[in-house]
Every structure is written in C-alpha cells, then in structure tokens.
Amino acid sequence: MAGIRFLEDHRAWVLTAASSTYALRLDEDDVPTHVYWGPRLPAEDIPDLIGKTLPWWDGFNDPDEGRDELAADGGTKYWTPALQLRFADGTRALEWRYQAHDTTQDHLKIHFADRHYPLRITLHYRHRGDVLERWTELAAETDVEVVRADSATWVLPLLEDYRLSHVTGRWAAETQLHRTSAPHGETTFASRRGITGHHANPWVMVDDATATERHGEVYGVALAWSGSWRLTTTRSSTGRLTVSGGFGQDGVTHRVGPGKPLVTPVAAGLYTAGGFGAAGRAWHAYVREHVLPHPRELRPVxxxxxxxxxxxxxxxxxxxxxxxxxxxxxxxxxxxxxxxxxxxxxxxxxxxxxxxxxxxxxxxxxxxxxxxxxxxxxxxxxxxxxxxxxxxxxxxxxxxxxxxxxxxxxxxxxxxxxxxxxxxxxxxxxxxxxxxxxxxxxxxxxxxxxxxxxxxxxxxxxxxxxxxxxxxxxxxxxxxxxxxxxxxxxxxxxxxxxxxxxxxxxxxxxxxxTSDNTDALDRLRIQHGYSQLYPAGAMSAWVTDNPNFVTGRSVPLRFRFHVAMAGVLGIGGDIVRWPGDDLALARELVALYKDIRPVVQHGALHRLRPPVDDGVTALQYVHEDRTVVFAYRQASHFNAPERPLRLEGLDPAHRYVDSDDGTTHSGAVLLARGLPLGLPTGDFASKVLRLRRKI
The missing domain is CATH 3.20.20.70 (Aldolase class I)
Structure with a gap:
C-alpha cells in the first residue's frame, strides 16, 4: 500500500509508491540525510539501510559527503550546494534544527529552523503515482539573501557506473537525445535566457550504462520551471552521484524576509526498472494524470x-x-x-x-x-x-x-x-x-x-x-x-x-x-528526444509545404502526414495552392488521424526502433484494446530485405485484427517474432497499421 511512514525510533520517513520507495532520516545533528531510492521495499526493512554518520578519517575526505537531502553550504560541507544563504551580519553557513513534521496521505512536510537565525525551512515531498515531487520553502523574520535555492538534491545509489541521458539543441533543432558517461566533478545543464530554452531542457536521466529501451534501472529528475534553470550532476572520486536542480542562475539572488517567503518550483523524481521505455511511459502517465489541465480531452486537428x-x-x-x-x-x-x-x-x-x-x-x-x-x-x-x-x-x-x-x-x-x-x-x-x-x-x-x-x-x-x-x-x-x-x-x-x-x-x-522545424526527417529526431519525458498528446506537429522552409528538403505528403500524426496533428501549408490529389489525400489522412487519435494522444508509447540512422524507425501506441504502429523508412540502401517489427505491450493470450485488411495475428507471435510491415519501396516510405484486440 502506498503512503508515508515515520519510523520514530530511527527519525526516518519512508515514502512508498506503487513500484518504488524513497527514504530519508535526520542524522545526529538534525541534518536531513538520504537513506534510499529505488525498488519498492517494506518500511520495516529501511532501518537495515540506516548507518551512523562516519567520522572524518583525515582532514580532506568526508565519508558522508553527497548524502544530504538538500545540500547546504557551510561548515565542512563541500558538495555542490543546493542552498546558499547570506545572513544580514555576513554569516553564510546553515545549521539545521528539526522542529516538526506533518503528513497527509501523499504529502510530507518537514519543518526546520536555523539554530541561531530566524530562518525557517520546509522540505516538501509528494507522490504523484510513481513520481515523487519535491520542493523547498524558505521564510525569515529578518532579511536573508539567498544566493542559491534549488528545489532538491537527489542522491543516487552507488552504481557500477553512471551514464547521463539528456537533450541538447538550438532553434529548429531542439531535443536531440544524448547519452554519455557522467564525468567526475560537476556537470551543469542550464538556461540563463529567462526561458526554458532551445539548447537544453530541464531534465536528466541516470542509469548504470547498461540500460536499454526495454531493460535496466533508470533514475530521472525533471524541473517544473519555464524560466532560467540549472541541473547539476556531481560525481565524486568515491563513486557517489547526485542531481541538484532548481530555478535561477549564477549571479542572481533571491531575498527572503518578513512577508517575502520563497517557494521553489517542483523537482520531480522517478525510478523505473524497465529501461528508458518504461521511464518514458511513466513520465507520460504523470504528465497526463497530474500536470496537464485537461488530460482527457482529445486535442483537435x-x-x-x-x-x-x-x-x-x-x-x-x-x-x-x-x-x-x-x-x-x-x-x-x-x-x-x-x-x-x-x-x-x-x-x-x-x-x-x-x-x-x-x-x-x-x-x-x-x-x-x-x-x-x-x-x-x-x-x-x-x-x-x-x-x-x-x-x-x-x-x-x-x-x-x-x-x-x-x-x-x-x-x-x-x-x-x-x-x-x-x-x-x-x-x-x-x-x-x-x-x-x-x-x-x-x-x-x-x-x-x-x-x-x-x-x-x-x-x-x-x-x-x-x-x-x-x-x-x-x-x-x-x-x-x-x-x-x-x-x-x-x-x-x-x-x-x-x-x-x-x-x-x-x-x-x-x-x-515542438519546433519551428517541420521537416519530417528532422522531426523524427526532435520528436524522439521530446518523447523521453513528454507525451504525444501535448506535442503539436504540423504538415507544411515542400520544400521545407528550414531545410529546403521535399518529402512526400503521406510521409509528412504520418510523422505529424504521431502527435497532435496540425496543417500549416498554403492549402489554397495544393493540387486536388493532395487535398484528397489530406482529407483521407485527417480522417484516419481522427480514428487513431485516442490511441496516439492517450496511449502508452513504445519506441520500437529509434531514428538513429536513415533506415526504418517505428513507434507503437497502445490504448485499451487498440494498437497503432507508425513505421518510416527514411532511405533505402542495397535492396536490403525488410525485417519483421517486434511489437510490445500486447497480450500474448489474445489475437489482434488488422483494421485495414482483416488479417489476424497472434499476440504471442507479434511479441516474439514481429509483424511484417509491408512498407512501399523506395525512400520516404511510411505506413500506419491499426490493430484491435479480438475479444
């Protein structure tokens, strides 16, 4: 059962979701300290993970570094600070003093004060499905300068290695997915532009360098903020890695004082055990169920x-x-x-x-x-x-x-x-x-x-x-x-x-x-990076004219439609000048989109073949008893034979009927061997397949 438990004897809190557990405690000095984040564990097992604070064994290496729930600057703390303060008399260090906590079914508030100065700090934790939302609230009776106020520090378990997944880009080339080994020291992803930015996006995922689309543990952190922001990963020589994130940028300060509290934006964290595909589907479910204002509506063409x-x-x-x-x-x-x-x-x-x-x-x-x-x-x-x-x-x-x-x-x-x-x-x-x-x-x-x-x-x-x-x-x-x-x-x-x-x-x-770039080939990559965190039901995608105004490329109308139909379909071309054949095809494809729209906008996305080269890429959406598959061949080389496409998310005990030709397929075979695509020959070939589970 999901919920929040306080283990009084250990001064620890355990937050349990459907498939994950998160735990923290107070150390001997009242510092909020991380205990656990990972697969679901019974609250009764958490004390087995709590160790005492270790003493320094020399004057340079802290065996406990990188475990703070909100890494505060001051004293002998040298980790990347999530909280930096300057009091009126010039004092900069923070000393925690626990005051109280209160909980509802899904919301934990832990209240602290500074041991000397009239500053109050509240750490917030709230589960939304398997996503844990965290944020920080500061209040003071006298003016305090806040140099940095991140929403949270996320402490990852000790792994064999750490790999970062993130997106980079620029105007007309947004959300390009990158995966790279986490460097030692600090790595910062940020925008100093006053907006979220084209050049990065406020999320990062971490795995042990072995996760795939279908397998492996993945940890993700995303910030709910539309202005300047930063996410910093810190990897120490002892092997620990944290992610700290919040609004703001270097050189810009906040002021807290009477009647001027500071509340940071939500930093959301997610653990999944099913690879990047499961992580994406969990993020999409979170956005649909807990973020979007009208998630059950179908977005119009x-x-x-x-x-x-x-x-x-x-x-x-x-x-x-x-x-x-x-x-x-x-x-x-x-x-x-x-x-x-x-x-x-x-x-x-x-x-x-x-x-x-x-x-x-x-x-x-x-x-x-x-x-x-x-x-x-x-x-x-x-x-x-x-x-x-x-x-x-x-x-x-x-x-x-x-x-x-x-x-x-x-x-x-x-x-x-x-x-x-x-x-x-x-x-x-x-x-x-x-x-x-x-x-x-x-x-x-x-x-x-x-x-x-x-x-x-x-x-x-x-x-x-x-x-x-x-x-x-x-x-x-x-x-x-x-x-x-x-x-x-x-x-x-x-x-x-x-x-x-x-x-x-x-x-x-x-x-x-999603991007001013509507070129269908470029959009395959832009939409792939976008889909790592955000759902198709919020992704506006247009069909525009040839040649594309950004790339100068000309792509068949059917291919352009099929790429845009993987999100919220829009048309942006000069349709008054379209020839009759194009208008007839557009009417046909708009009608097709309206049929599959509930599956695309509300379904679970499986990225079957990513657009990593110019061959075939494929997506699958599953919603209730329906499945929609998009397949795209970008370029054809050497008359290579077509491989069956293995599907995901189906019931192996059922058969599935093709809505266009009436053929039936075994769910077990579709999962184990795959579906023949039957793509047209040549470059820029695409197809939409509709399957319905047979009752």
Whole structure:
C-alpha cells in the first residue's frame, strides 16, 4: 500500500509508491540525510539501510559527503550546494534544527529552523503515482539573501557506473537525445535566457550504462520551471552521484524576509526498472494524470495560417483558408501573426494589440463567425511578453521593458522584453487578453515568446533580481487567470519553436509547439528526444509545404502526414495552392488521424526502433484494446530485405485484427517474432497499421 511512514525510533520517513520507495532520516545533528531510492521495499526493512554518520578519517575526505537531502553550504560541507544563504551580519553557513513534521496521505512536510537565525525551512515531498515531487520553502523574520535555492538534491545509489541521458539543441533543432558517461566533478545543464530554452531542457536521466529501451534501472529528475534553470550532476572520486536542480542562475539572488517567503518550483523524481521505455511511459502517465489541465480531452486537428500568408493577412484570405481547412476536416483554425495594427513585418506593432481595421474592416467578429459557422473553433496568435520599439506602447512606456541605466537595449528580432514582474504590466496584459478572448469568442491562444532576456534590469526597484523569477510566475499566473475567466479557452505554449517546453508550462498549456522545424526527417529526431519525458498528446506537429522552409528538403505528403500524426496533428501549408490529389489525400489522412487519435494522444508509447540512422524507425501506441504502429523508412540502401517489427505491450493470450485488411495475428507471435510491415519501396516510405484486440 502506498503512503508515508515515520519510523520514530530511527527519525526516518519512508515514502512508498506503487513500484518504488524513497527514504530519508535526520542524522545526529538534525541534518536531513538520504537513506534510499529505488525498488519498492517494506518500511520495516529501511532501518537495515540506516548507518551512523562516519567520522572524518583525515582532514580532506568526508565519508558522508553527497548524502544530504538538500545540500547546504557551510561548515565542512563541500558538495555542490543546493542552498546558499547570506545572513544580514555576513554569516553564510546553515545549521539545521528539526522542529516538526506533518503528513497527509501523499504529502510530507518537514519543518526546520536555523539554530541561531530566524530562518525557517520546509522540505516538501509528494507522490504523484510513481513520481515523487519535491520542493523547498524558505521564510525569515529578518532579511536573508539567498544566493542559491534549488528545489532538491537527489542522491543516487552507488552504481557500477553512471551514464547521463539528456537533450541538447538550438532553434529548429531542439531535443536531440544524448547519452554519455557522467564525468567526475560537476556537470551543469542550464538556461540563463529567462526561458526554458532551445539548447537544453530541464531534465536528466541516470542509469548504470547498461540500460536499454526495454531493460535496466533508470533514475530521472525533471524541473517544473519555464524560466532560467540549472541541473547539476556531481560525481565524486568515491563513486557517489547526485542531481541538484532548481530555478535561477549564477549571479542572481533571491531575498527572503518578513512577508517575502520563497517557494521553489517542483523537482520531480522517478525510478523505473524497465529501461528508458518504461521511464518514458511513466513520465507520460504523470504528465497526463497530474500536470496537464485537461488530460482527457482529445486535442483537435488544427490549421495555422502562418506559412500560407506570413504578414500578408486579409479577411478574405483568411476566409478562403478557413473554408479549405474545414473541407479537409480541420477542427481548429488559428489566425497567426499579422492581424493587429502596424504589423506588416516583424519590425513594428508588437504591444499594440488592436485589430488592424485596414485588414479586418469590421474587426475580427466576421471572421470568427465564419470559422465557427464552418464547424471549427477559432484560435489566434499572441506574443504578450514582447514589444517592438516601433509601437505606441513602447513610446508611451519605455520603462516597461527589461533594461539597465546607461546600457543599450539589445534588440533580438527587432523586439524587447516586457517586465512582467511589474504589476502594471501584468494588469495591462490581462486587460487586453481578457478582452480579446471574451469579445471575440476566441477558443485557443497560440502564446509565443520569440527572444530571451537581455539587460534584465529594473531601475528603481530595491530587489531587481526578483524579476527573473517573478516574470515567469506572472506568465504562469496570467495563463491560469485567463483560463479561470474563460473555462473554454485552450492554450498552446511556443517560444520560437521549442524554447518553452517544461512541466511548469504544461500545467497551464494544453499543448506545446515542438519546433519551428517541420521537416519530417528532422522531426523524427526532435520528436524522439521530446518523447523521453513528454507525451504525444501535448506535442503539436504540423504538415507544411515542400520544400521545407528550414531545410529546403521535399518529402512526400503521406510521409509528412504520418510523422505529424504521431502527435497532435496540425496543417500549416498554403492549402489554397495544393493540387486536388493532395487535398484528397489530406482529407483521407485527417480522417484516419481522427480514428487513431485516442490511441496516439492517450496511449502508452513504445519506441520500437529509434531514428538513429536513415533506415526504418517505428513507434507503437497502445490504448485499451487498440494498437497503432507508425513505421518510416527514411532511405533505402542495397535492396536490403525488410525485417519483421517486434511489437510490445500486447497480450500474448489474445489475437489482434488488422483494421485495414482483416488479417489476424497472434499476440504471442507479434511479441516474439514481429509483424511484417509491408512498407512501399523506395525512400520516404511510411505506413500506419491499426490493430484491435479480438475479444
């Protein structure tokens, strides 16, 4: 049975989930100390793992280093600090004093104070399925400078070796999966950009270098934060490895004092014994069940107008696109950039969120009515956190942007970042967004953010560094407030593609824009890295035109559709110019997607063959009695014979019926030998197979 046990004689807490156990204790000095994280154990067995604190055997090596639950700076602690403080008199060391703890069925709070200074620390632990959420809360009666406040330190067991799995990338090349041996010393993954970032993502997985997609123990840590962040792995010469993670960055401090508590974001940890595939499925289940705001809804097939029109937007042009999209079976029509005053290029207009009457003479109402009349929902692109210097807003409020006195205001994409930590900016943003959604019947916002922070100053503010945290919290809060004001509103998070994908934004966005790169071959790799942690039901994927605007590559329409159908299907091409054969194929594939959508968006993902080369890659989704398989041959070499594809997640005692040709297959054979794919010959060959368990 899952739950929380306090072993009073050992001053230890045991948190048990369905398939894992986590335990910690207080040492002789009240320091919260890690005991165990791994396969499920009875609470009664945990005392066998508790040893006494060992004395130093010389003046340089601490035999207990790396075991703290929240590694605090000070004294003879030299491990990577998760908590660094500076009190008003200059004292930096922390000395723990346990006060009390309280628990509910799934939430443990352990309360501490500093032994001398009026500082209170609460460590939070909460199980959500097999994922353990941890965060830290600081409060003080006098001002305290917090140099670093990570959410948690995660202590891994002693393994034969340590290997790190993580993703790297850049614009149009996000979430590229890497696996590498963990170096000794500190390895930091981070974003200093004020957003989650394209170049890394706030999660890391650790195994002993023997785990595969199907076998082996995997430990994972992910941070629920959409601003600057860092995760640090520390591997000592004695073999221990920890992961410490939280918001913030070097040189940016927090202040805690009367009425100014600090609560860190959730750091989520997961142990699985079934390899990276089981880890991915467990993370997906956690996101669907405990993170996403509307996890049981099916995400609609959308059309986005950007690649068809760019900034050349007109009411008639959008009407024509909407009519063509509806004929394809699209359920959500999204008007992208260029609908507001002064927005004929990316040089001007951001901040002046008023409908351009030269393009929409009677406002957006007539277009919205047309879209709704065609049976589709209406969505619109916004970029609330940005302003062009060439805008009425900036001319009226130049102090609203991030800036430092006597320093240039660096522009990227001809725009500056508004300081959402300011109450007046927050209220301005809510006011116009609330009116935009409410007055026009907007069903969907594509929320974009097209540049990182720079000159992140706040002249006249006593604690300017707080903007790094408060901006992100304000964005989250604004999304939450809009959703509360407009319960039918749905949101897609975007930041120049995949620059804002994390557990924090997914708690208030229904889906994320994975990358501006829609090239089908590149997307196979981007989507593979994305799927390590995040589910397909939140992954927006579009079919766009040939040649692709990022890569210049041309790929058959069927292949493009099949790649996008492995997530939340969207269409972004200039469909007015598509030939009749392409439109007919698109209608057929949209209908197919609607049939398989519950399996893709809600099912368990099995990555059967990863896109590690240019051969065949394959995915399988299993939901209730249905299975959907996507197979893609990228390039054909030497007339190589096709291998059967071994499936996973099926019941060997049942037979499975192919929904297209009616043939039946033994579940045991599909698991043991595999399924003949029958891919078409040549390059860019793809296929979708639908199987249903025979009752």
């Amino acid at each position: 959308l059309y986005n107008s950007w690649e068809a029109t760019g900034f050349d937007v007109s009411e008639q042009g959008q009407r024509t696109l909407a009519e063509r999209a509806a004929a394809l079976g699209v359920e959500l029509f999204v008007l992208d950039d260029g609908w507001f005053r002064g927005r004929t290029s990316d040089h001007a207009g951001l901040g002046d969120w008023h409908v351009d009457r030269a393009r929409f003479p009677d406002g957006l109402g007539p277009l919205v009515d047309v879209v709704h009349g065609l049976g589709m929902k209406f969505g619109i692109w916004v970029e609330p956190e940005m302003v062009n210097p060439d805008s009425d807003l900036y001319r009226a409020h130049p102090d609203w942007v991030l800036h430092h006195p006597h320093r240039r205001r660096s522009e990227l994409r001809n725009q500056l970042v508004l300081n959402f930590a300011r109450p007046d900016v927050r209220e301005w943003a809510h006011d116009w967004l609330d009116r935009l959604v409410g007055d026009h019947g907007v069903d969907f916002l594509k929320w974009d953010m097209n540049r990182p922070f720079s000159e992140a100053g706040w002249p006249g503010e006593a604690d300017p560094d707080r903007l790094w945290v408060e901006h992100t919290r304000a964005v989250h809060a604004l999304m939450d407030r809009l959703r509360e004001d407009h319960p039918g509103l749905r949101i897609e998070a975007c930041s120049g593609g995949g620059g804002r994908i994390d557990l924090g934004v997914l708690a208030r966005a229904d889906q994320v824009w």
